[in-house]
Amino acid sequence: xxxTELDLDDVDAAVRxxxxxxHVTPDVTSRTLDDRVGGRVRLKAECFQRxxxxxxxxxxxxxxxxxxxxxxxxxxxxxxGNHGQALALAAALHDVPAVIVMPHDAPAAKRAAASGYGAExxxxxxxxxxxEAIGDAIAAERGLTLIPPFDAWAVMxxxxxxxxxxxxxxxxxxxxxxxxxxxxxxxxATVAKALGDVRVIGVEPAAGNDVEQSLAAGERVxxxxxxxxxxDGQQTMSCGDKTFAVMRERVDEIALVSDEExxxxxxxxxxxxxxxxxxxxxxxxxxxxSGRLELAGQRVGVTLSGGNVDLARFSALTxxxxxxx
Amino acid sequence: xxxTELDLDDVDAAVRxxxxxxHVTPDVTSRTLDDRVGGRVRLKAECFQRxxxxxxxxxxxxxxxxxxxxxxxxxxxxxxGNHGQALALAAALHDVPAVIVMPHDAPAAKRAAASGYGAExxxxxxxxxxxEAIGDAIAAERGLTLIPPFDAWAVMxxxxxxxxxxxxxxxxxxxxxxxxxxxxxxxxATVAKALGDVRVIGVEPAAGNDVEQSLAAGERVxxxxxxxxxxDGQQTMSCGDKTFAVMRERVDEIALVSDEExxxxxxxxxxxxxxxxxxxxxxxxxxxxSGRLELAGQRVGVTLSGGNVDLARFSALTxxxxxxx
Numbered sequence: 296x297x298x299t300e301l302d303l304d305d306v307d308a309a310v311r312x313x314x315x316x317x318h319v320t321p322d323v324t325s326r327t328l329d330d331r332v333g334g335r336v337r338l339k340a341e342c343f344q345r346x347x348x349x350x351x352x353x354x355x356x357x358x359x360x361x362x363x364x365x366x367x368x369x370x371x372x373x374x375x376g377n378h379g380q381a382l383a384l385a386a387a388l389h390d391v392p393a394v395i396v397m398p399h400d401a402p403a404a405k406r407a408a409a410s411g412y413g414a415e416x417x418x419x420x421x422x423x424x425x426x427e428a429i430g431d432a433i434a435a436e437r438g439l440t441l442i443p444p445f446d447a448w449a450v451m452x453x454x455x456x457x458x459x460x461x462x463x464x465x466x467x468x469x470x471x472x473x474x475x476x477x478x479x480x481x482x483x484a485t486v487a488k489a490l491g492d493v494r495v496i497g498v499e500p501a502a503g504n505d506v507e508q509s510l511a512a513g514e515r516v517x518x519x520x521x522x523x524x525x526x527d528g529q530q531t532m533s534c535g536d537k538t539f540a541v542m543r544e545r546v547d548e549i550a551l552v553s554d555e556e557x558x559x560x561x562x563x564x565x566x567x568x569x570x571x572x573x574x575x576x577x578x579x580x581x582x583x584x585s586g587r588l589e590l591a592g593q594r595v596g597v598t599l600s601g602g603n604v605d606l607a608r609f610s611a612l613t614x615x616x617x618x619x620x
Numbered sequence: 621x622x623x624t625e626l627d628l629d630d631v632d633a634a635v636r637x638x639x640x641x642x643h644v645t646p647d648v649t650s651r652t653l654d655d656r657v658g659g660r661v662r663l664k665a666e667c668f669q670r671x672x673x674x675x676x677x678x679x680x681x682x683x684x685x686x687x688x689x690x691x692x693x694x695x696x697x698x699x700x701g702n703h704g705q706a707l708a709l710a711a712a713l714h715d716v717p718a719v720i721v722m723p724h725d726a727p728a729a730k731r732a733a734a735s736g737y738g739a740e741x742x743x744x745x746x747x748x749x750x751x752e753a754i755g756d757a758i759a760a761e762r763g764l765t766l767i768p769p770f771d772a773w774a775v776m777x778x779x780x781x782x783x784x785x786x787x788x789x790x791x792x793x794x795x796x797x798x799x800x801x802x803x804x805x806x807x808x809a810t811v812a813k814a815l816g817d818v819r820v821i822g823v824e825p826a827a828g829n830d831v832e833q834s835l836a837a838g839e840r841v842x843x844x845x846x847x848x849x850x851x852d853g854q855q856t857m858s859c860g861d862k863t864f865a866v867m868r869e870r871v872d873e874i875a876l877v878s879d880e881e882x883x884x885x886x887x888x889x890x891x892x893x894x895x896x897x898x899x900x901x902x903x904x905x906x907x908x909x910s911g912r913l914e915l916a917g918q919r920v921g922v923t924l925s926g927g928n929v930d931l932a933r934f935s936a937l938t939x940x941x942x943x944x945x
Contacts, residue, residue, distance in 0.1 A: 321646050323668070342894040343648070562931060569667040569927030571894040602894030606887060610935040 299540045300448050303489035306455035306482060309356040313456055316388065317352055320344050320457075322464055323599070327567055332583060333591035338568070339461050342576055342602025346408075348528075349457055349479055349600050350381035350444075356453030357442045358385040366391055371439040373426035375401040376528055377601055378444040383414035394439060396430050404605060445478030446535025455482025461596045462490055468593040469494040473579045473600050474506050474549070475529040477538030483598070484545035497542070497549045498582040500524035500557070505533050506542060507549035515539045525554045525612060528575030528601065550588055552581040560584055562613050564599070573604035574612065624865045625773050628814035631780035631807060634681040638778065641713065642677055644785055645669050648924070652892055657908060658916035663893070664786050667901055667927025671733075673853075674782055674804055674925050675706035675769075681778030682767045683710045691716055696764040698751035700726040701853055702926055703769040708739035719764060721755050729930060770803030771860025780807025786921045787815055793918040794819040798904045798925050799831050799874070800854040802863030808923070809870035822867070822874045823907040825849035825882070830858050831867060832874040840864045850879045850937060853900030853926065875913055881906040887938050889924070898929035899937065 322337040341349040369392030372382050379395040386393030393414040398421035434441045472480040474497040487493035503522025509515050517533040560581035564570045579598045647662040666674040694717030697707050704720040711718030718739040723746035759766045797805040799822040812818035828847025834840050842858040885906035889895045904923045
């Protein structure tokens with residue numbers, strides 16, 4: 296098992312690196328939501344972060360933390376999603392090369408977003424090739440540093456800056472955080488447990504509950520196949536060794552949400568908050584709206600982790616009738 | 621002609637009344653937008669204001685400015701839109717009665733929003749009855765004060781607090797503000813001209829350019845019929861006597877935008893900013909995106925005035941193909 300090498304000092308070092316670079320995103324509140332929950336809810340709106348998701352925090356901190364020579368050589372990752380865009384921008388801001396490994400059939404918009412920041416896109420066949428192997432090979436051949444999407448201390452520390460901002464404004468009794476690979480919740484739970492007796496709830500899509508299973512089993516569980524869920528940022532088959540080590544120590548419980556509940560949360564954010572959330576970005580809010588978490592009388596912090604969804608997909612998803620009640 | 625009775629002191633008095641009650645809404649920036657404009661653009665996101673639009677500022681200031689006895693008796697207005705909701709909340713926060721006069725066929729969601737704040741809804745037939753006459757009659761019968769949507773000094777002063785916040789963060793060379801009845805731009809232009817040599821551009825839907833015509837004619841022009849535009853917050857047939865007096869003194873020019881340009885701006889806000897805007901709320905952004913304003917090298921402030929649009933209408937509007945280029 297991996298030792299936990301992540302503490303509040305690491306997050307605070309990330310806070311200093313990100314100062315003036317990352318946005319301090321707003322806390323959004325809603326009396327309608329407070330009334331439903333019976334508590335005081337603050338939504339940390341990372342959909343307004345640079346590149347549209349919290350991923351910029353971790354990617355930038357990881358690049359900024361590299362020794363100068365390694366940083367100058369450049370970075371590589373495998374991600375067709377938010378981490379890829381985030382790393383592309385983080386590298387551009389450091390004026391160093393970035394390679395993003397993406398499947399040949401990744402949406403054109405995602406390729407354009409990463410290449411728009413000056414990154415080189417390397418394609419692969421998702422049915423016959425391993426993105427990890429390609430990433431490792433490119434790193435070795437070109438002398439680049441691989442920055443993984445979540446299982447790296449500097450990435451987790453960067454994501455933890457979100458909780459630092461949330462806690463700086465007002466105290467929190469319960470923190471509700473979406474979980475994919477576990478990078479965001481690892482950083483945020485580290486802050487929560489360092490600052491006080493804060494309950495930390497992770498939220499996974501019901502179809503992909505590998506972290507719930509892992510925490511129950513006391514060891515990292517790998518799902519047999521990619522979970523089928525609209526929450527594409529949470530379609531991980533397993534968390535990482537490092538994120539598992541942090542989560543087993545610092546996460547109190549896992550809540551599961553259905554795709555229908557995620558859509559209902561996307562609709563709520565759209566109509567009540569005037570905020571656009573991608574499915575994964577709405578999952579923590581979905582858990583809060585589900586009524587299954589005991590939050591009455593509490594001060595609750597919730598991550599709205601990202602908003603990268605195009606209008607056509609958003610309209611198609613939200614056209615589904617929401618569940619009654 | 622009406623004398624202008626609105627100055628920076630009035631706005632600053634409104635700032636004090638609104639402190640801790642209205643949200644200080646975020647300035648949103650976008651590098652994509654800055655690159656298109658060739659300047660530095662800050663978008664004042666009033667879609668995150670209480671009740672989802674800037675209207676809360678003016679309505680609250682108007683209620684708070686009433687003499688105690690008049691305030692205690694209550695208020696009335698005619699508006700099926702954002703001002704109605706805003707006044708309903710402003711009255712509720714003062715614990716005084718509010719009556720909102722709305723057509724019988726107003727959308728159920730709008731009735732529910734106003735009655736949700738505890739206001740009494742009085743219906744009328746929009747084809748045979750005058751909402752102004754009904755509002756005046758109710759005010760007289762019940763001893764209520766009529767708070768009009770824009771043509772009142774306290775309403776304009778409240779709307780001006782938006783510009784006070786925008787200018788407090790950073791200087792502005794050009795301010796771009798949507799114009800319906802002229803309440804928002806009157807308040808904001810008053811701040812802009814008091815604080816410096818700021819160019820003030822009003823934005824109207826091309827189909828309803830009564831203010832452009834009025835400023836050109838040097839007198840208030842009334843359109844022959846309700847303009848046909850998706851920007852329902854700007855379907856005014858004329859501005860007010862008071863707003864005209866302020867605008868002719870403090871507004872430099874009017875820009876016009878088409879419905880297609882408004883839709884393109886709604887799409888831009890959705891996809892690039894993760895923000896939901898109603899059509900009127902996107903009109904100032906549409907003018908900025910049109911490329912017809914000369915903004916290169918400037919610090920530009922832009923109002924995103926509201927986000928009250930339901931998902932079905934938003935999806936239907938944005939499904940229209942945007943203009944090429």
